[in-house]
Amino acid sequence: MLTTVLRPVRAGNAFEETVERLLQAIKLGAVVEKLPPERELAAQLGISRVTLREAIRALQEAGYLDVRRGRYGGAFVTYTPPPPRQEDLRRAVADMGTDDLADALTFRMAVECGAAQVLAATASAGRLSRERREELRRRLREVNSAGPDDYRRLDTAFHLAIAELTGSPLLAAACADARLRVTDLLNAIPVLQRNIEHAAAQHEAIVEAILAGDTEAAGRAVAEHLEATAALLRGFLA
C-alpha cells in the first residue's frame, strides 16, 4: 500500500513525456494529417511552447514529422507504419521487459472490461442517448469494414470510443494509456485477414452486449477479445 500510494509523482521530464505522447498519438493514428498549431497544442498538453517545440524538433529529426512554416503550414505527419516484422516484436518486448508486458496486459484487461461494463450499465439504465448508441455502431461498422492498412487505427478508435462514451475522462485516459502501452507490440504483428474476421465477430458481440445493457456479457466479450489478442501476441513470441 505504501509503495502504491508513494509512487513517483512524475514519469520523467516534460520534454521526454511530450515526445512520447506525440509519438503515440502518431502511431495510434489519432493524428492523421498534421498536428494542431503549436500554441494550441502546447495549451492542450499543459506545457510551454518551447518544450513542445523541442519535442516536435526531435520527432522531425527522427523522421516522423515534416514541419512547414507560413500560413497553412504546420507539423505534418510523414509516418507510415512499417511492415510488421517478428524481430520488431521481440525487440519491443525486450525493451519493456516481461514484467512490464504482463503489467500492461493486465491493466488493459481490467480497465477495458470495466469500461465496457460501465457503458452497458448506462445503457441498461436507459441513460445512453441515441447519438451515443449510433456512434458506437458507427465505430463498429468502420472497424469491421477496414482494410489491413486502416485496421489498427480504427480498432484503436473503436476501443477508445467505448471508454469515451462512458463520459468519464479519467476512464478514457486510463484506456488510452493502456492501449499506448501495447501499440508497439500490436503494430509489430501482421494483420491477417483471418484475425480481422475473428476480431470482427468479437467486436459485434461487445457492441451487442453493451446496447442490450448486459453488463456481464459485455465484460465477458471484452475479456475474450483481449485474451485472444494476448494469445496472438504470445504465439508470435513463442
Added chain:
Amino acid sequence: MLTTVLRPVRAGNAFEETVERLLQAIKLGAVVEKLPPERELAAQLGISRVTLREAIRALQEAGYLDVRRGRYGGAFVTYTPPPPRQEDLRRAVADMGTDDLADALTFRMAVECGAAQVLAATASAGRLSRERREELRRRLREVNSAGPDDYRRLDTAFHLAIAELTGSPLLAAACADARLRVTDLLNAIPVLQRNIEHAAAQHEAIVEAILAGDTEAAGRAVAEHLEATAALLRGFLA
C-alpha cells in the same frame, strides 16, 4: 480521441503534486506513524529533496505533520480524522464539481470491478498463491473487525489489496488514484455501525467470489458494493 490522447502531460508543478500525494497518503491512513526519511521518500516520489522538503513544510504549517530532527526523528503524522460533518461533504463536492464527482465514481467503478475480475480470473486459473489468498482473507478479517475509528483506513487497505494482489502496479496505481479522488467525500460521511455491517457482508461476497475464481460474481459483488457507497453519498447530499 484527439482530446483523450493529447491530454495534459503534467497535472501541475512538482510541489503541488507532492503536497497532494502526501496529504492523501496521510488521510488514507497509508502512513500511520511517520513518513520515511526525506532522502528515501524523495527517491520514491522521483523528486528532489528540496521540493519534498517544501511540501513537508507546507503540511507541517497546515498542522498535519510534526517534524523532529536528529536520529529517530522524522516527519510524524499528527492528523486525526475530524468528526464527519455534512457541511464538509457539501464543500468537498462543491470543490470538485459535480462532473468531476461523476467522473471519479465512474472511474472507480470501472477499475475496481476490473481489478476484482482479473484477480478472480487469476484464482480460477490456479495462479493465486496460498500466501496471496491468505493476505486477502486477512484484510477481510481486519476490515470486518474494525471499529469506527479504524474503519476507513482498513477499508481502503482492503480495496487496494485486491488491486495490488493482481500483481499489476499500473492497476494498483489506478485503483489508488480512484480511491484518492473520493477520500475526502467518504471521510465526510459518518461511519454508522449499520453501514459497516452492510459493507461487511459485501466484502465477504467479494472475497468469496474471487477465491472461488468466479469472475462475474466478483465483478457483480464489487459493483453492488460501490453502488451502495455511491448511493450513501447521494443520500447525504440530498
Added chain:
DNA sequence: CATCAATGGTCTGACACTAGCCCAATAAGT
C-alpha cells in the same frame, strides 16, 4: 501583384527543480 492572417522561429528574463555537499541536532548505546 500587394495584402494579410495564420503559422512556425527566436529571444529574454524569471522561476522551478535538481544533484550534491556539508552542517546541526538528537537520542540510543557505551
Added chain:
DNA sequence: ACTTATTGGGCTAGTGTCAGACCATTGATG
C-alpha cells in the same frame, strides 16, 4: 558523559521550464 549513526536543515551551482513578446515565412485572396 561521550560517541555515533541517523536524521532534518541549509547552501550553491547548474539545468529545465515557463510566459510573453516579437520576427520570418507562407500561400490564399482580392
